Amino acid sequence: MFDVVAVDMGGTNLRAAYFPTQEPEPAAQRKIPTQAHEGPEAVLQRLVSLIRDVAPAGHTTLRVGVAAPGPLDPRRGMVYGAPNLPGWHAVPLRDRLAEALGCLVYVGNDANLGAIGEWRHGAGRGVENLMYLNIGTGIGAGVIADGRLLLGARGLAAELGHMTVEPEGPVCGCGLRGHLEAVASGPALARQALERVQAGEPSSLANDIRSGKHVGGTDVGVAAQAGDPLALDIVIRAGEAIGRHLASLVHAFNPEVIVLGGGVSTLGSILLDPMERMLKAQLMSPAYIEGLRLVPAALGDDAGLIGAMVLAREM
């Protein structure tokens, strides 16, 4: 047997946890700032130290699983560079860590591993077909299709947040137009509030926006929950856009379970009700609805970490 250290590599923090068994209960964990601006070499060194810190002492056999931001090639462990990891252009993350640590290392897309985490230990246990969407600052996703993680030719599949939902819609973080992420992520909600307040619509957010304070997706959500009509309208439209896209995705993947994670998904019924209504209204056969469950993520920020543990343990 072997011991597993799982790592979640974010733009803000690096997290590592030691899992002594196949249960999702870490025996030790640590979190340190990524300091991504220092570039890949510095981050790689910090990662190696962090993994050594949480790994158990003594001569055990170690395996490491890493959840990293996409796009990346999980079969070769190459990271092609994410917006929040400056300088990571085609970095052989798996091989660099394996060399430094002298052990087997497995790398996966963080949202893909989130899907695995929720599937094996979270809200999607026991099914063969699952879609996982993490709707926050961006929209990451993973698909379990017929009992396996959907990877595609280069391991780049399941980018469900980067599919066009409004051809003439706003520009996405990835530079293309009208993706779900451009319409329904946290920053997309904030951008809509900003534009509509600047166009003269009344809102409880207007003072903060006009005085130049930073207004984020969370602020729009809080205003909507407090009943601000503009914020509420923005959240309802986002819910409808997500629901319509989920219906399309149900036609593509025919899942049993849709797991929703991320900050935007925690806005409650003001988002979930219009989303679920639109999803159901846009399915072309009742056969897609029978047995379909829409559930909140159960593992929160740990989904990717736990998925990385499963990856390292079961590969």
Added chain:
Amino acid sequence: MFDVVAVDMGGTNLRAAYFPTQEPEPAAQRKIPTQAHEGPEAVLQRLVSLIRDVAPAGHTTLRVGVAAPGPLDPRRGMVYGAPNLPGWHAVPLRDRLAEALGCLVYVGNDANLGAIGEWRHGAGRGVENLMYLNIGTGIGAGVIADGRLLLGARGLAAELGHMTVEPEGPVCGCGLRGHLEAVASGPALARQALERVQAGEPSSLANDIRSGKHVGGTDVGVAAQAGDPLALDIVIRAGEAIGRHLASLVHAFNPEVIVLGGGVSTLGSILLDPMERMLKAQLMSPAYIEGLRLVPAALGDDAGLIGAMVLAREM
């Protein structure tokens, strides 16, 4: 060993072919009218006679593969009813045929089996990840994901023509709004020509349309190829819509090969050039393009039949 009869069950014709080996070369084949208006019992009887007709004489072991219109459940061999098969509400096609013929029967969605046909014997040989779209009267599709046919929880996955591409777009044959099928199928091209001529736009199709002649997608294609500006504009827009949707689907499935079949796909460069241009322009990373091939279907109308042969032989 066993002999295989493959059947393609269409709204207009029933086709059956006897395949003595695993090669896609039938030793015998027949085609008879479906006469779908007579309802499922009459069609089932005709199917049984047709299969007996092409099956080899003597006491061989027979297996039958059937390509049938969706929605259907391939694991249970249930047909839930297609627009061109009136009366087929939850018909246990597999079990009815197996009982009448006394042999093993396998049933699959015709477009899914088209994907298998093209994958194993047509334009998509040798890859692990393939998308197949048949763009004709409707838009059927099938996905080979990581070396297997994508089925989903009830075998209803890969309805790639029934995903929303224009939320405010025209109503689809399935009753929902803005699906790719409502924008880019043959009837969708014809409907656009009709609407725009009736709105006063000049076109070589105007006389036929105004005199009440039937103008179909093929007529629009012929007019576009002859240089009619209205027809050309309609075809170019359809190509762009298909290309944009293909880009979204590439983000979802990351295929190596996209196989395009069906009448609309045979319009040549007037459709394919804008489609390919849009597809490439809408991919968020060059990693999706490397090694991606867009190819015409190689098996034509036989794709489903050959896929049904593969299904029966390899299940």
